[in-house]
Amino acid sequence: MSDQNYWRKCIVCKNEIGFSTKYYKCSVSSCDKKRSPAQFCSVECWDVHRSIMSHKSAGADEYQSPSKAQWMAEQSSEPKVRIIKSHSTPQNSGGGSGVDYDDILVVVSKMKNYVKAQSGLNVSGDVNSVLSDIIRQACDQAIIKARADGRKTMMARDFDV
């Protein structure tokens, strides 16, 4: 990569744009994306781009490409940025079990439909977590019963409904 003796290619004519050379960018900022930069060797090339993109009001801004030394410094610093960006933050912060004790365990839309059909009432958002807590408590009770029975499977009869 360091053998490259030009900076970038003009995206229209594919001519090489050298280091420390004048080049042009479209004044429409969304045309120049970080992942697919748009640079032009001449205003004529930009004009081709402008007609392709049918820009109504746009201009070509003049820039100076970096020197080879600057460019190489940029290249070597880029992978570090990518690592930071792709770094994923672990979702569960509570213990090693991977269980979030605040998870919503109910199918909220179905629960709301049921309440609405039964009573015409709307359901406030905080009901979800209360119902989820009730489910967790019921499960905790059922776990105790299933264990007392010496079973490895929780069954319907472990719940007092």
Ligand SMILES: [Zn+2]
């Ligand atoms: Zn060109």
Ligand SMILES: [Zn+2]
């Ligand atoms: Zn453009």
